[in-house]
Amino acid sequence: xxxxLGSTLVAEADEDxxxxxxxxAAVRAGDCQAGGELFRRHVALMRRVAAGLVRQQAExxxxxxxxxxxxxxxxxxxxxxxxxxxxxxxxxxxxxxARWSRHENRIDxxxxxxxxVTLDGGADELAVMRSEDRLVWSAYRTxxxxxxxxxxxxxxxxxxPAELAPLLGVSxxxxxxxxxxxxxxxxxxxxxxxxxxxxxxxxxxxxxRMGAWLRGTLPARRAGVLAGHLAACEPCHAVAAxxxxxxxxxxxxxxxxxxxxxxxx
Numbered sequence: 001x002x003x004x005l006g007s008t009l010v011a012e013a014d015e016d017x018x019x020x021x022x023x024x025a026a027v028r029a030g031d032c033q034a035g036g037e038l039f040r041r042h043v044a045l046m047r048r049v050a051a052g053l054v055r056q057q058a059e060x061x062x063x064x065x066x067x068x069x070x071x072x073x074x075x076x077x078x079x080x081x082x083x084x085x086x087x088x089x090x091x092x093x094x095x096x097x098a099r100w101s102r103h104e105n106r107i108d109x110x111x112x113x114x115x116x117v118t119l120d121g122g123a124d125e126l127a128v129m130r131s132e133d134r135l136v137w138s139a140y141r142t143x144x145x146x147x148x149x150x151x152x153x154x155x156x157x158x159x160x161p162a163e164l165a166p167l168l169g170v171s172x173x174x175x176x177x178x179x180x181x182x183x184x185x186x187x188x189x190x191x192x193x194x195x196x197x198x199x200x201x202x203x204x205x206x207x208x209r210m211g212a213w214l215r216g217t218l219p220a221r222r223a224g225v226l227a228g229h230l231a232a233c234e235p236c237h238a239v240a241a242x243x244x245x246x247x248x249x250x251x252x253x254x255x256x257x258x259x260x261x262x263x264x265x
Contacts, residue, residue, distance in 0.1 A: 024083065192208075
């Protein structure tokens with residue numbers, strides 16, 4: 001074995017075997033890779049705990065990400081745990097969830113945002129606009145509460161991230177990140193509410209994930225499975241092709257591109 005390659009493999013093995021205490025000390029010393037290793041080591045546990053706190057996957061992801069960010073920031077600043085990272089991470093996440101829950105009780109938007117006006121006649125253009133309003137509203141209602149809040153407060157009321165930070169219990173930068181995720185979530189939901197129910201059982205899972213697939217946010221393996229189904233299923237292919245046109249009219253997410261829709265065989 002090449003001596004340089006051998007040394008690299010030994011170094012990587014030693015890094016993999018570092019204890020939590022060693023990784024935390026490395027984070028304090030400015031080692032960003034140590035923070036990533038802590039995340040990979042404990043993220044499965046955090047996700048299980050989050051699943052017992054909130055129902056929606058997006059809210060779980062927000063909770064886990066914010067808890068990790070806060071702990072790593074505290075450690076990098078010289079505070080936080082010196083060992084036993086999982087206990088500190090879980091405690092931080094539970095405290096964060098309790099704080100967020102108190103905010104949610106004060107800012108439920110279901111009673112704040114008005115229902116779309118019922119269409120009772122008028123020009124074709126008005127009918128189209130009202131139809132779009134109903135679709136957007138339907139998509140909006142499927143979003144997690146925190147996403148609805150940040151979208152409404154920033155888009156309709158014009159609040160800045162700094163103004164929303166105390167309300168949401170995160171930093172201004174955290175509000176900006178939350179807003180980006182919420183906007184992309186709304187785009188996916190807007191597509192998804194236009195997906196018709198599948199008549200065949202084998203099409204149901206594909207239809208449920210079509211909005212995320214069109215926005216390019218599905219993991220590679222699931223995206224490949226869905227594309228393979230579209231290549232063999234003419235009804236699902238037709239749905240995807242129609243929604244792809246809608247997707248092209250939506251504001252683009254950085255790095256997002258239109259997926260290639262395989263023609264049915």
